[in-house]
Amino acid sequence: MLADSLTQLLLSDVPDPTDFPKSPPGLRELDSSLRCNICGDLFDGPVTLACGHCFCSLCVRNALAEKAECPICRKQASETQLRVNLAIETCVAAWKLARTHILRLTKEEEERLTRPKRKASDFERIVIESPMKKRKRAGGYDERNSSPTPGSSKSPSKIRPKSPVKAKRVVSQQDDDVIEISSSPVSNAPDIPSAADLVTCPVCEKEVPFALINKHIDQRCPPPPPSDNDASTSKDAQQTAWSKLMAGGGGKGRPKERGIDEEPIPKASYHTLKDKQLRELLLDHHLPVSGDRSTWITRHQRWVMLWNANLDKSPNLRKSANDLRSELKKWEAEKTGKKKTVVDDVAGYEKRNKAHFQALTEAARPRKVPDKSPSAVAPGSPDVASPLATPRDIILVDEVEEVQIG
Amino acid sequence: MDARLRRVNKEIADCKNDKTSKITLELVDESPFHLKGAFPGPEGTPYEGGHFEVDIRIPDSYPFQPLKMKFITKVYHPNISSASGAICLDILKDAWSPVLTLKSTLISLQSLLCSPEPNDPQDAEVAKHYMTSRSSFEETARYWTHIYAGGPEAKAAGKARDTPVGAVRDEIAIAGLEKAHVDQFEALGFERTKVIDVLRRLNYRGANVAKITEDRVVEELLKS
Ligand SMILES: [Zn+2]
Ligand SMILES: [Zn+2]
């Protein structure tokens, strides 16, 4: 169970600017400046407000629905001010391609710089433990189980992932780096899972064999072939309503499915609409009309938000209308999940995440490289040869191993 | 992982990695959305030396709705309910912004301890105490820090703890009252707890003592 909490910790590793060391300068700042201040992820459909502050379109639309001000500087703001930021969008796409590679280079560089400065006794341990941990960060998989021969000078880059857990981690760590899966420049790198390994689809979060992941994404996430850990799904009326619509049925005599390069949907003034008109509004977009009037309104509001935010992305990055519907459905399920009894999965989910957070809060995350510049260590001076940073890393690894045994 | 969980994950990591802010976070129960935050009382305030714990709930629509926070540790402060720990702070209400974080909000609470806003009180009685006699207020706040937040012993009140009647003296000190005043009305035959309660409500402290007649106090005591 404790080992499971570790797995969760690693699986849930969320990329952020502190993945990069403070030195060389600029990388951490670069990563940070390409992230939205609301969600903390790399900009997804970046838009700029009149004040100049930039956010993901969906994030800022959400924020503006609560309060008509810039979340950062609090200047008056509204959705009409939003301007697509194409330069940042391009920049983020390029950074997603380069990020993993640069991360690996910086870690390797860091190791190269720190290694000769250790005392001989430290040296052995570091060769065994520290690079593994660091490589795990950089390469995005857990090498701890690959147990290199102690004292050998085996290069970390020769270690290959074997288990599905490790493979899963590769994708999950790159949660917002979707592009890498299909067109990564590091696709020849050693840390690629084998074809049969299950990986988590970054779009629908289902487990899919690695060999099929590209096809799966290209086909807009069809259900993966049945596997033994399939969660049973509840089948209430709502569910059926949704799945009918997802299948592309729509209402009788409805207009053809909208293309993904359509116009933004104007906001409706719901209080002026009769129930019948409201239903029409939903049916126009192939949305279910289950629930009561207030459900319809929230559903339509959320739909408008998702739809319009999606249009703020370049056409090649946009999601299909069906993907947006899945998102809306997921959002509704999460929103009502607390009151209704979709609990089965939720409980398990929270339990898994509890383990993860417990691990997070009990031990500082091993992924974080303490702020230190390698050059701060005086070369050839044995007394300062074991800076605080690395021994602490080792201690963490030790703790983690104890946990696995217990 | 949903966006809220991803963000909370990042925020916890951020607190862990920031060694300078001295802010800590831990889980309370099964949910990653129910946390306990803690920070040291700010230096140069009556809260110095104390360790203050805050109950944190992360709402479903976080970060678009504010974090829900209240003090677990009892705090004597005009903007914090001395009974429930409820906090009166704008960013926890209308002035919330989705770019605020667990860390930045806890830092705001820390600075609220430095600069009370008695004009927008959460605890009217404490605010009255703050307005009428700052030094007496600070003494009580220091005493609360000592007994509830593990702060250093306050001078006057601290000594009282070691006497055999320490428990009773504590009660008076916690209410920020003077023993002599309580004794005076207790001698008239009123119950001590009643006397403490009435004197606290009347803000029978500092310069106010001269303004409130004995008759007025007795009148209140008879009513209660
Ligand atoms: Zn965002
Ligand atoms: Zn702004």
Ligand SMILES: [Zn+2]
């Ligand atoms: Zn142009």
